[in-house]
Amino acid sequence: MATGDILEGLERRDPAVLARAISLVENQRDGFERVLAHAYSQVARGQARRIGITGPPGAGKSTLTERLIQEFRGGGLRVGVIAVDPTSPFTGGALLGDRIRMESTSLDTGVFIRSMATRGSYGGLATTTDEVADLLAAFGFERILIETVGVGQTELDVAGTAETTVLVLVPESGNGVQTLKAGVMEIADVFVINKSDRPGADKLRQEVGVMLGIRRGNSKAVRRSGGQAAGAVVSDRPTAGPPDRPPFWEPPVLATVAVQGTGVAELTDALDRHYAYLQSSGALEARRRERVRKRMRSVAERAVRQWVWETTRADELLDERLDEVADGRKSPYDVAAEILEQVKSGALR
Amino acid sequence: MATGDILEGLERRDPAVLARAISLVENQRDGFERVLAHAYSQVARGQARRIGITGPPGAGKSTLTERLIQEFRGGGLRVGVIAVDPTSPFTGGALLGDRIRMESTSLDTGVFIRSMATRGSYGGLATTTDEVADLLAAFGFERILIETVGVGQTELDVAGTAETTVLVLVPESGNGVQTLKAGVMEIADVFVINKSDRPGADKLRQEVGVMLGIRRGNSKAVRRSGGQAAGAVVSDRPTAGPPDRPPFWEPPVLATVAVQGTGVAELTDALDRHYAYLQSSGALEARRRERVRKRMRSVAERAVRQWVWETTRADELLDERLDEVADGRKSPYDVAAEILEQVKSGALR
Numbered sequence: 185m186a187t188g189d190i191l192e193g194l195e196r197r198d199p200a201v202l203a204r205a206i207s208l209v210e211n212q213r214d215g216f217e218r219v220l221a222h223a224y225s226q227v228a229r230g231q232a233r234r235i236g237i238t239g240p241p242g243a244g245k246s247t248l249t250e251r252l253i254q255e256f257r258g259g260g261l262r263v264g265v266i267a268v269d270p271t272s273p274f275t276g277g278a279l280l281g282d283r284i285r286m287e288s289t290s291l292d293t294g295v296f297i298r299s300m301a302t303r304g305s306y307g308g309l310a311t312t313t314d315e316v317a318d319l320l321a322a323f324g325f326e327r328i329l330i331e332t333v334g335v336g337q338t339e340l341d342v343a344g345t346a347e348t349t350v351l352v353l354v355p356e357s358g359n360g361v362q363t364l365k366a367g368v369m370e371i372a373d374v375f376v377i378n379k380s381d382r383p384g385a386d387k388l389r390q391e392v393g394v395m396l397g398i399r400r401g402n403s404k405a406v407r408r409s410g411g412q413a414a415g416a417v418v419s420d421r422p423t424a425g426p427p428d429r430p431p432f433w434e435p436p437v438l439a440t441v442a443v444q445g446t447g448v449a450e451l452t453d454a455l456d457r458h459y460a461y462l463q464s465s466g467a468l469e470a471r472r473r474e475r476v477r478k479r480m481r482s483v484a485e486r487a488v489r490q491w492v493w494e495t496t497r498a499d500e501l502l503d504e505r506l507d508e509v510a511d512g513r514k515s516p517y518d519v520a521a522e523i524l525e526q527v528k529s530g531a532l533r
Numbered sequence: 534m535a536t537g538d539i540l541e542g543l544e545r546r547d548p549a550v551l552a553r554a555i556s557l558v559e560n561q562r563d564g565f566e567r568v569l570a571h572a573y574s575q576v577a578r579g580q581a582r583r584i585g586i587t588g589p590p591g592a593g594k595s596t597l598t599e600r601l602i603q604e605f606r607g608g609g610l611r612v613g614v615i616a617v618d619p620t621s622p623f624t625g626g627a628l629l630g631d632r633i634r635m636e637s638t639s640l641d642t643g644v645f646i647r648s649m650a651t652r653g654s655y656g657g658l659a660t661t662t663d664e665v666a667d668l669l670a671a672f673g674f675e676r677i678l679i680e681t682v683g684v685g686q687t688e689l690d691v692a693g694t695a696e697t698t699v700l701v702l703v704p705e706s707g708n709g710v711q712t713l714k715a716g717v718m719e720i721a722d723v724f725v726i727n728k729s730d731r732p733g734a735d736k737l738r739q740e741v742g743v744m745l746g747i748r749r750g751n752s753k754a755v756r757r758s759g760g761q762a763a764g765a766v767v768s769d770r771p772t773a774g775p776p777d778r779p780p781f782w783e784p785p786v787l788a789t790v791a792v793q794g795t796g797v798a799e800l801t802d803a804l805d806r807h808y809a810y811l812q813s814s815g816a817l818e819a820r821r822r823e824r825v826r827k828r829m830r831s832v833a834e835r836a837v838r839q840w841v842w843e844t845t846r847a848d849e850l851l852d853e854r855l856d857e858v859a860d861g862r863k864s865p866y867d868v869a870a871e872i873l874e875q876v877k878s879g880a881l882r
Contacts, residue, residue: 221864476859480851481842484869488841488876489834502829510825515570520833527837530879 187215191222194323199296202323206298209315212490217483220315223322232264232321233459236346237331238368243352244378247442249331253295254445255452256327264320265297266313268332268342296320310341311482314475317345340371347471348458350374350451353392355384369395373435374454380439380447392437400434433461496532498523536564540571543672548645551672555647558664561839566832569664572671581613581670582808585695586680587717592701593727596791598680602644603794604801605676613669614646615662617681617691645674659690660831663824666694689720696820697807699723699800702741704733718744722784723803729788729796741786749783782810845881847872 185193185204193201208216235252237245249265256263300313317328332342343349351372356379375396377389436454440447462468492498501523508514526532534542534553542550557565584601586594598614605612649662666677681691692698700721705728724745726738785803789796811817841847850872857863875881 217866217869221866224864224866225861227861473855473859476865477851477855480854480858480865480868481848483865484847484851484872485838485841487869487873488837491873491877492834492837493830498833499830502826502833505829506822506826509829510822512574512576515573516825516829516832517566517570517573519829520566520836523833524836524840527876528840528879530877 187218190215190219194219194223194319197323199293202296202319203298205319206316209319210300210312212486217487220318223315223318227318227321232317232326232328233348233455234317234321234328234330234346235455236343236349237329237352238340238343238349238372239352239376240354242356243354244442245331245352248352248376248378248440248448248451249329251442251445251448252327252329252452255448257292257294259452261326262294262324263296263327263329264317264323264325265295265329265331266316266320267297267299268309268313268330296323296325308482308486310345311479311486313342314345314479340368344371345475347462347468348373348455350376350455352376352378353388354379355382355388369399373433373458374451375435375437376440376447376451377437378440378442381441385439389437389439396435396437432465433458433467492523492527492532498526498532536567539564539568543568543572543668546672548642551645551668552647554668555665558668559649559661561835566836569667572664572667576667576670581666581675581677582697582804583666583670583677583679583695584804585692585698586678586701587689587692587698587721588701588725589703591705592703593791594680594701597701597725597727597789597797597800598678600791600794600797601676601678601801604797606641606643608801610675611643611673612645612676612678613666613672613674614644614678614680615665615669616646616648617658617662617679645669645672657831657835659694660828660835662691663694663828689717693720694824696811696817697722697804699725699804701725701727702737703728704731704737718748722782722807723800724784724786725789725796725800726786727789727791730790734788738786738788745784745786781814782807782816841872841876841881847875847881 185201190201190205190208194205205219207213208219237249237252239245246267249267253263253265298316300309300316313330317330320328328346330342330346349371351368351374353375354377369392375392377385377392379385380389438447438450438454440451442448459468462471502519505514505519505522509516509519523532534550539550539554539557543554554568556562557568586598586601588594595616598616602612602614647665649658649665662679666679669677677695679691679695698720700717700723702724703726718741724741726734726741728734729738787796787799787803789800791797808817811820851868854863854868854871858865858868872881
């Protein structure tokens with residue numbers, strides 16, 4: 185399909201063309217940057233809100249996502265979902281069952297669900313996810329849910345491309361919270377204790393509250409505005425700072441039972457409040473600019489990388505040097521210096 | 534410390550200098566590539582074996598690592614450990630307790646333990662880990678254990694730099710195996726069911742066996758050599774193929790209780806057998822060449838990236854274009870094309 189046809193198909197909101205455009209972007213085939221540049225021009229000032237949903241395996245993220253879709257659809261909003269999903273060359277995807285179940289909502293044209301594999305996008309998954317989100321936004325989806333499975337660094341980077349990040353925990357996480365908190369706790373804007381009808385839910389909620397208290401106690405913003413916040417305050421309202429300071433956001437800790445739909449309306453309320461906070465505090469604009477800057481850098485890096493390895497003879501050079509490097513006559517650093525020298529001088533062709 | 538002094542300090546095996554050399558490499562400070570090139574020249578044909586240890590949080594990897602250290606030390610081997618550990622700007626590292634406990638062995642000069650943060654090495658952690666392992670190998674450590682916490686893509690990439698990868702599971706992983714198997718199951722050469730005195734251990738061992746049976750049933754190597762292997766065969770010996778085929782490796786599924794040291798000798802046996810298999814099958818040489826090729830590419834990419842962002846005016850250009858891109862007059866792809874054009878023509882200075 186020619187790039188022009190894709191752009192035209194996106195224009196008339198053909199879901200089949202959207203699916204093809206996403207594949208084009210995922211596989212970085214010819215013309216993908218043109219399609220993305222076009223999508224970008226439509227969404228730079230766009231209204232779509234991006235919501236990241238992350239948490240350990242088994243926390244019920246897919247079910248919660250499904251409930252959020254229903255809630256948003258009930259409010260007349262169109263919803264795009266990107267499920268970032270580790271697939272396997274052997275089994276063809278671990279969470280296929282979850283996905284198929286989730287796609288029960290997909291007869292509704294106001295919903296579009298896409299799984300993305302973490303394999304193959306090595307090093308650039310966050311960028312690719314952000315780009316697919318652009319396509320969905322340009323297509324007119326007003327809420328974009330980005331669900332990541334697992335809590336590794338890659339998954340955190342992916343969740344970090346959203347404006348609001350939800351961390352879903354379950355009582356079973358238990359002492360897992362101890363392990364989770366590093367990195368994960370810090371990026372969450374909203375905490376959800378799912379399966380909160382199970383034993384241990386209150387304890388977990390309390391633990392998360394304590395951790396947020398510590399984090400708040402450590403944060404300069406809080407110190408500046410009084411520093412009295414060492415306790416386990418669990419609140420779900422943005423708190424106004426002193427009149428000369430912007431307000432800050434205290435992540436709420438919500439309880440849900442996603443299979444029953446319990447607490448989902450409260451979650452969408454919290455998402456709305458967080459968005460309102462982002463707008464009123466100026467953080468939305470700041471986050472967007474930061475994201476744009478990261479994106480420019482990442483896209484430029486990719487373009488340079490693709491040029492080096494796919495169109496010049498650098499890759500061939502690696503083959504030529506492999507024997508010498510493998511037996512220690514040269515080091516990888518010698519070869520890297522050789523390639524860099526050619527890049528610098530404009531001699532790499 | 535001057536690069537020359539570092540090289541000299543490494544030469545006379547000063548552990549304090551090793552620690553500084555690792556910091557130099559981790560932070561990619563001036564001269565790090567020279568130190569690495571030197572280390573590389575000593576290890577290209579080296580005797581150090583790299584063993585990756587991965588698995589979900591709470592599986593007891595640190596305890597098992599500690600036991601492996603003791604076992605190797607008992608055999609007169611010097612052991613280096615790289616613990617890849619997600620740290621947090623708020624708490625200063627989630628697993629510090631584990632680490633301190635593990636460092637109880639560190640009064641022994643035949644052991645060197647180093648934690649590495651996943652923060653800050655964005656995108657290049659596998660390469661940095663491999664480079665730190667080179668430093669340890671050049672320093673004379675004969676076994677290098679690379680412990681990764683968590684099972685995200687980054688952690689898998691890190692574990693993949695080892696010659697032998699051990700996946701540690703616990704009965705509590707329960708239906709986690711279902712989620713884990715994608716990606717993780719495939720890279721493991723040896724499976725360990727730790728805490729195997731707990732309920733569910735036999736069931737888990739069986740499940741893993743079944744999964745390996747399926748994987749074996751799917752693999753071409755097995756089909757070619759008979760294909761009768763669809764069952765839950767759990768073996769711990771490399772099986773010889775027909776005379777005209779190289780032998781293949783059937784990952785063993787071992788049971789340990791690391792806190793008591795149970796099963797650790799069997800694990801080191803399995804590691805030795807896997808290494809012997811790698812040697813006899815030619816896979817060792819093939820893996821090393823593959824690793825060298827990846828390393829050359831990754832090091833060259835890093836060199837180009839550092840040059841672009843740290844020594845040319847590309848970063849400044851991003852700032853200049855930020856407003857236009859943020860409000861949609863330009864796209865990130867326009868800016869990337871501009872930067873690439875300058876790189877190609879040798880005009881980027």
